[in-house]
Amino acid sequence: MQEIHLTYPVKEDITPGQVVLALGFFDGVHMGHQHLISVAKQEARKKHLPLMVMTFDRHPSEVYAKNNDFIYIDSLKEKTDKMAKLGVDYLIILKFTKSFSKISGQDFVDNVIVKLKAATVVAGFDYTYGPKEKANMKHLPEFAKGRFNIIKVPKQTFEGKKIGSTEIRKAITNGQMELAYDLLGHHYVMSGTVGHGKRNGHKLGFPTANLIWQDKKAVPKIGVYATQTKVNGKWYNSMTSVGYNVTINQERKIYIESNIFDFNENIYDQPIAIKWFKYTRGEVKFDGLDSLKKQLEKDQTQIKDYFACNLEK
Structure with missing residues (x-):
């Protein structure tokens, strides 16, 4: 082309x-x-x-x-x-x-x-x-x-409604990733590079890749998602958080952080892509890092079970 x-x-x-x-x-x-x-x-x-x-x-x-x-x-x-x-x-x-x-x-x-x-x-x-x-x-x-x-x-149309970009943006920003899939014909993807975060995930045993994405891209609503993350041409199952790190600090900046399953490599400054499958929960402010770690363990189990039961469409 x-x-x-x-x-x-x-x-x-x-x-x-x-x-x-x-x-x-x-x-x-x-x-x-x-x-x-x-x-x-x-x-x-x-x-x-x-x-x-x-x-x-x-x-x-x-x-x-x-x-x-x-x-x-x-x-x-x-x-x-x-x-x-x-x-x-x-x-x-x-x-x-x-x-x-x-x-x-x-x-x-x-x-x-x-x-x-x-x-x-x-x-x-x-x-x-x-x-x-x-x-x-x-x-x-x-x-x-x-x-x-x-x-x-x-x-x-899809289910009686016009298939349009406006409807898809709305679905993404509302966290309706399955509806976005139906309208797009493919999973929503965000691409970017891995930035240097605060490494709090590493301390908790859940290292994350901090996505630096292009301005003006539709961002899914705050919460945790079942995702796949592409590194070096390969897709890995992952869980991704969209949020403000409210347990860690009060900084009002959105972070997109992906914990990639069965992966342990240094990928700072490398290109990655995140494919969004399902919203699993909203953001919660925990009373400490121990409570956050327990929730992350639950999230990981839930999302691994999701992928075990739902082969990619």
Whole structure:
């Protein structure tokens, strides 16, 4: 897959010929997105054309609504990796600037879609590309002026509700990791590096890898989780705490600390990933380290039993 970063207006000849172009922001690359891309892929095969997906370098609401606290399911790298696995030929990442946010629907069609040599455009029923009252899927044919075909993908649902990135973010931040799995089609993953913590877990016999993650990633709610942690390309069962270390101190900073089962290596500053399976309990302030240690022993037993009874989906 070729990953190509562009700015508006598109000027370069990206491809030698036409493409099938899938449009969306694709945060999470969830079940709905996967369906849309499969529809686009089928069209590309039918026409014997490459499949191109276009997304933005940041969510439009960061510019439109000045929402600087927007949280993401995927980092750009995570999204890119998923697109490659889905068989996308070209991933276009268009820089979303303030000036770009002000263009008309016709400008978007003329200076993005047409310049990317789209033979067919595939997008969700609710995709917008400018002022939503006009720049929507209903009006796309009049902007297209017969220059490309259009496939509008209907709403995808799970248990009667729309599958959408907003619903998935909500599930993650509410600790509903099994619901997030159902909507994403895969377990939620957070990637980062191992930072230097306070080593309190080591003192208790439960050494932890302290995750340093990318800003603006969705963080599961405070509590303890059944997880798997990837180190050096291998996944290990683990239990992960999201919390403030309230038994140890009063510092108001969230920590994500993973106790990796059957693992005893120094991995400071190394990359790791955490795959989230199930919320097991909330954060508790214990009356001392002995009480905390007893609870950690219970947590470990419970989570090992969980993995023994639940093979990975």
